[in-house]
Amino acid sequence: MGEYTKPLPHPNEVSQPFWDAAKRHELQIQRCHACGTSIFYPREACPECLAADLIWIPVAGRGRLYSYTIAQAPTHPAFADDVPYVIAIVELEEGPHITTNLVGCQPDQVTIGMPVVASFEDVSAEMTLVKFRPE
Amino acid sequence: MSIKGKAAISGFAEMAPQKGAGNITPLGIIANMAREAGGHSSITHARSLTTSLVKPAAEAAFQMAAVSPQDMDFVQPYDCYTITVIVTLEDAGFCEKGEGGRFVADHDLSYAGDFPCNTHGGQLSFGQPGLAGGMSHVIEGARQLMGRGGGRQVKDASIGYVNGNGGIMAEQCSLVLGV
Numbered sequence: 001m002g003e004y005t006k007p008l009p010h011p012n013e014v015s016q017p018f019w020d021a022a023k024r025h026e027l028q029i030q031r032c033h034a035c036g037t038s039i040f041y042p043r044e045a046c047p048e049c050l051a052a053d054l055i056w057i058p059v060a061g062r063g064r065l066y067s068y069t070i071a072q073a074p075t076h077p078a079f080a081d082d083v084p085y086v087i088a089i090v091e092l093e094e095g096p097h098i099t100t101n102l103v104g105c106q107p108d109q110v111t112i113g114m115p116v117v118a119s120f121e122d123v124s125a126e127m128t129l130v131k132f133r134p135e
Numbered sequence: 136m137s138i139k140g141k142a143a144i145s146g147f148a149e150m151a152p153q154k155g156a157g158n159i160t161p162l163g164i165i166a167n168m169a170r171e172a173g174g175h176s177s178i179t180h181a182r183s184l185t186t187s188l189v190k191p192a193a194e195a196a197f198q199m200a201a202v203s204p205q206d207m208d209f210v211q212p213y214d215c216y217t218i219t220v221i222v223t224l225e226d227a228g229f230c231e232k233g234e235g236g237r238f239v240a241d242h243d244l245s246y247a248g249d250f251p252c253n254t255h256g257g258q259l260s261f262g263q264p265g266l267a268g269g270m271s272h273v274i275e276g277a278r279q280l281m282g283r284g285g286g287r288q289v290k291d292a293s294i295g296y297v298n299g300n301g302g303i304m305a306e307q308c309s310l311v312l313g314v
Binding site for chain 1: 173174175177179180181184
């Protein structure tokens with residue numbers, strides 16, 4: 001594995017379980033134990049009912065492409081060789097939206113609503129990123 | 136999460152007659168206000184990118200005031216971007232969803248037009264001065280109702296719609312102002 005030169009996430013105590021699961025190639029999101037809402041991004045309290053009783057649940061990582069944009073110019077020098085690439089919002093089956101990259105798909109083949117599934121990219125010994133590809 | 140309220144705005148010092156503090160006249164403007172807040176920060180996590188929280192906020196404000204969008208003499212929607220105005224007009228019920236672009240193209244949005252919109256020029260005109268930006272729309276609505284619009288006075292303005300946006304479309308506050 002070559003040295004990864006792109007910006008890396010900075011897990012904190014709230015988001016650490018998400019990154020730990022990604023490392024196992026597993027997608028986990030939170031669920032509110034009080035009202036049942038499925039939650040992403042990782043939070044300290046439920047955005048619907050404000051309960052702090054949130055649990056982590058594994059999910060299948062399936063969803064559909066909710067929206068996307070195609071980056072024709074890199075927003076950071078480290079992404080220069082990747083253009084054009086797809087920045088996507090995926091709506092998980094469980095409901096929440098997740099910001100990600102769509103990979104394994106030519107930009108001109110992307111369509112809103114297409115079924116997608118989580119794809120895990122080990123970018124360093126410590127970090128695995130969650131991307132999505134066409135299912 | 137929603138908050139609703141009614142208030143009588145009794146005076147804006149900045150607008151008061153310049154004859155001395157004793158001469159400030161209550162404006163008698165009634166404000167029906169409804170606010171809706173989502174649980175998101177980035178718009179990525181909003182439930183919908185196309186239908187905003189303006190919809191429940193405006194519906195509640197119009198219901199409280201017992202009027203409809205078509206009764207408005209003017210609108211002062213928060214305008215951090217042009218699309219914000221169009222989404223606001225659609226979700227507040229001034230036109231159908233998806234028709235906002237056509238709607239603003241087909242109407243005269245000037246103070247003398249058939250759909251006076253942001254008669255003070257709005258933030259798209261004078262910039263986005265932080266929290267003061269949203270208040271500028273309220274102040275302009277009050278000025279129009281007081282007949283103090285000067286060279287941009289909307290003729291016979293007696294009721295108008297004001298909308299404020301917070302976060303990245305994360306919360307919306309709709310006001311129906313009337314005299």
